[in-house]
Amino acid sequence: MADQDASNSRRDFLRGAALLASLGPLVDRLSAAESPSPPATAPGTAGPAAVLITGSNRGIGLEFARRYAERGYRVLATCRNPASATELQSLAGKFPALTVETLDVTDHAGVDALAQKYAELPIDILLNNAGIGGGGENQMFGKLNYATFDEVMAVNAVGPIKVCEAFLKHVQASTQKKMITVSSSQGSIGSVDAPRLYWYRSSKSAVNMLMVNLALQLKGRGITIGLVTPGATDTDFMKGLPKRMLRPVADAVTDMLREIDRFDLSMTGQFVDTKGAILPW
Numbered sequence: 511m512a513d514q515d516a517s518n519s520r521r522d523f524l525r526g527a528a529l530l531a532s533l534g535p536l537v538d539r540l541s542a543a544e545s546p547s548p549p550a551t552a553p554g555t556a557g558p559a560a561v562l563i564t565g566s567n568r569g570i571g572l573e574f575a576r577r578y579a580e581r582g583y584r585v586l587a588t589c590r591n592p593a594s595a596t597e598l599q600s601l602a603g604k605f606p607a608l609t610v611e612t613l614d615v616t617d618h619a620g621v622d623a624l625a626q627k628y629a630e631l632p633i634d635i636l637l638n639n640a641g642i643g644g645g646g647e648n649q650m651f652g653k654l655n656y657a658t659f660d661e662v663m664a665v666n667a668v669g670p671i672k673v674c675e676a677f678l679k680h681v682q683a684s685t686q687k688k689m690i691t692v693s694s695s696q697g698s699i700g701s702v703d704a705p706r707l708y709w710y711r712s713s714k715s716a717v718n719m720l721m722v723n724l725a726l727q728l729k730g731r732g733i734t735i736g737l738v739t740p741g742a743t744d745t746d747f748m749k750g751l752p753k754r755m756l757r758p759v760a761d762a763v764t765d766m767l768r769e770i771d772r773f774d775l776s777m778t779g780q781f782v783d784t785k786g787a788i789l790p791w
Contacts, residue, residue: 558607559686560584560633564615564673565640567595570692570740573763574637579605586628588613589640615640615669625676634686635770636677638670638717641692649708659709666713671720681733689728690770691721693737693781700790718781718791725779736773737781738766739789 561578565571567589575587579601585608589595592610602608613624615638644662648655670691674681681687695701697714718737725735740762765784772786781789 558582558584559635560586560631560684561635561637562586562588562633562673562677562680563637563639564588564613564669566610567591567598570759570763570766571639572597572601573759574639574767575608576601577763577767578635579608583607583634584631585609586611586631586633588624590614615673616664618672621672621676625680628680631680632684633677633680634684634688636674636681636689637770638673638689638691640669641666644707644709644713646707649706649710651705651708654708659712662709662713663716666710667716667720670717671724674724678728678733682731687731687733688736688770688773689721689724689733690736690738690773691717692766693718693721693739695739695741695783695789698781698789698791722779729775729778732775734773734775734778736770736777736779738769739781739783740766741784 561574561583563571563574563578563585566575566587571587571589575585575598579585585605587598587602587608588611589598590612592599592612595610598610602610611624612620614620642662642665644658647653648658674689681689694710694714696707696711697716697718699715702711721735721737728735741757762784769782769784769786773780781791783789
């Protein structure tokens with residue numbers, strides 16, 4: 511019976527992930543023209559624009575680090591264990607303006623310490639990318655693992671708001687003034703059609719609400735808050751799904767970069783998909 515439950519849990523988990531691949535834009539845009547990339551050198555400053563990225567050791571975060579480095583940004587690429595992040599270290603060797611830093615978003619003292627270390631650095635784009643799934647076997651009603659709930663919420667919801675709080679002054683001092691969080695359409699209450707991924711979905715709904723609150727809080731300071739989603743992407747999180755159902759990481763990041771570039775104060779608090787359509791809550 512336990513084996514059957516585990517099999518059903520994995521099937522439901524993969525079915526939920528597969529749903530990401532089939533979700534089209536919920537609101538059509540009349541134009542999806544790509545906006546030009548912001549200049550790598552912030553206007554009116556002597557130095558390059560800067561971006562802080564969490565969860566940069568692999569997948570989407572690693573690709574974000576690569577792209578912003580190629581654009582000429584100063585990149586603070588963070589992850590929990592830089593020593594094992596060989597691809598990220600290789601990028602740092604190629605791009606002198608890319609710095610690898612240790613950061614666990616659940617270690618609030620560590621977040622504060624990193625913010626203090628870079629107290630004088632304006633950060634144009636704060637990019638909350640770190641996240642975990644929690645495993646389908648821990649999110650099956652009747653056998654819910656409540657310790658997993660705490661872990662998933664700590665990384666996916668509490669972590670991003672803590673990073674935003676700690677680096678507020680850095681973003682405030684920058685030119686672009688953007689705080690962007692990588693969320694998921696699985697956190698869209700309006701898109702729920704079947705019970706699955708209790709903890710993961712809840713964490714993404716939670717971070718969405720936290721960022722909407724933050725958008726209201728910081729709009730008067732000229733800071734833009736944005737939420738983006740990569741769709742079903744070929745990362746470790748999606749292992750087990752057929753490749754044909756998954757987007758290459760490079761494509762997902764290209765789409766999210768376009769939306770991040772497009773975000774301005776008039777859009778603050780919006781949650782958009784890879785086509786720029788606003789997702790329902």
